[in-house]
Amino acid sequence: MSNHDQHESSHKSVKRKEMSRRQFLSYTLGGAGAFMGAGMILPMVRFAVDPLLVKKTESVFVKVVAESEIGNEPKEFKFQINQVDGWYESEPQIAAWIARGQDGKIYALSPICKHLGCTVNWNTQGDNHYFCPCHGAEYTVDGKQLKVAPKPLDEYQVKLQDGNVYLGPIIPNTRV
Numbered sequence: 577m578s579n580h581d582q583h584e585s586s587h588k589s590v591k592r593k594e595m596s597r598r599q600f601l602s603y604t605l606g607g608a609g610a611f612m613g614a615g616m617i618l619p620m621v622r623f624a625v626d627p628l629l630v631k632k633t634e635s636v637f638v639k640v641v642a643e644s645e646i647g648n649e650p651k652e653f654k655f656q657i658n659q660v661d662g663w664y665e666s667e668p669q670i671a672a673w674i675a676r677g678q679d680g681k682i683y684a685l686s687p688i689c690k691h692l693g694c695t696v697n698w699n700t701q702g703d704n705h706y707f708c709p710c711h712g713a714e715y716t717v718d719g720k721q722l723k724v725a726p727k728p729l730d731e732y733q734v735k736l737q738d739g740n741v742y743l744g745p746i747i748p749n750t751r752v
């Protein structure tokens with residue numbers, strides 16, 4: 577191998593791949609653009625999922641009526657709850673049918689029909705049933721469905737304290 581060849585081969589082995597000015601610019605601008613984009617998008621994503629990140633607080637119970645007013649015949653009581661739906665906070669008035677069962681326990685049923693969500697009423701047909709006027713669903717005094725509706729009426733969680741009845745979240749019926 578001549579001196580010239582040796583020089584050429586050693587020159588080839590140390591040849592580095594250089595970045596062109598165009599590549600450098602596109603990497604730099606791309607990186608800066610991605611950084612700024614993330615800076616704008618991340619707060620939006622955080623804002624969108626914020627309600628999901630909020631820790632659930634303990635169930636809230638609302639004082640509805642004195643225990644002494646509750647007998648075996650269901651009575652309707654209306655009360656207000658504080659409802660937070662995402663960012664929307666409201667205080668709707670809702671109803672419960674409250675009675676004392678054969679077991680002596682006080683229970684409260686939701687008036688929302690399990691067929692399509694109309695409101696049931698107690699004993700409007702004179703047969704000691706809950707009746708839904710929309711499509712004729714009927715339920716027993718404990719909320720068990722007798723016709724049309726596929727499920728029993730839901731219950732409220734009940735807490736008794738200082739002689740008063742407090743109602744909490746709605747749960748599936750535990751009596752039937």
Ligand code: FES
Binds near residue numbers: 691694708
């Ligand atoms: S909504 Fe009650 S029977 Fe249909």
